[in-house]
Amino acid sequence: MIKFPLEGQDYILLNQLLKFTGLAESGGEANQMILAGQVKLNDTVALEKRRKIKAGDVVLCEGQEVRVF
Numbered sequence: 001m002i003k004f005p006l007e008g009q010d011y012i013l014l015n016q017l018l019k020f021t022g023l024a025e026s027g028g029e030a031n032q033m034i035l036a037g038q039v040k041l042n043d044t045v046a047l048e049k050r051r052k053i054k055a056g057d058v059v060l061c062e063g064q065e066v067r068v069f
Contacts, residue, residue, distance in 0.1 A: 002066045011052040012068070014039065014059070023061045033061065 002021050006012060012020070015030040018039070024030035031049045033039055039046045040060040041053070053059065059066040 002064060004066055004068050006055055006068060011054045013049070014041065014046060014051040014053055015049045017053050017059060017066065017068070018061060021064075021066055023064055023066070038062065 004012075004017065004021055014034060015024075015027055018024040018030035018033065019027050024033055034046060034049050037045050037047065038061060041051065042058055043060075046059075053068050055069050057068045059068070
């Protein structure tokens with residue numbers, strides 16, 4: 001499990017989160033993963049690249065869970 005602090009921000013965009021946590025090597029790769037249905041947000045497939053991820057959200061990608069706080 002990866003814990004990701006928002007550090008004073010209200011949210012982070014889904015594609016940025018994947019890139020910053022190292023689950024995607026680039027923003028382009030993150031977008032492809034999202035559009036391919038490989039990413040879940042709170043147990044639901046997330047298809048919006050610029051979805052706002054807020055504290056308390058859980059993202060699952062490639063077997064890795066990311067908890068945002």
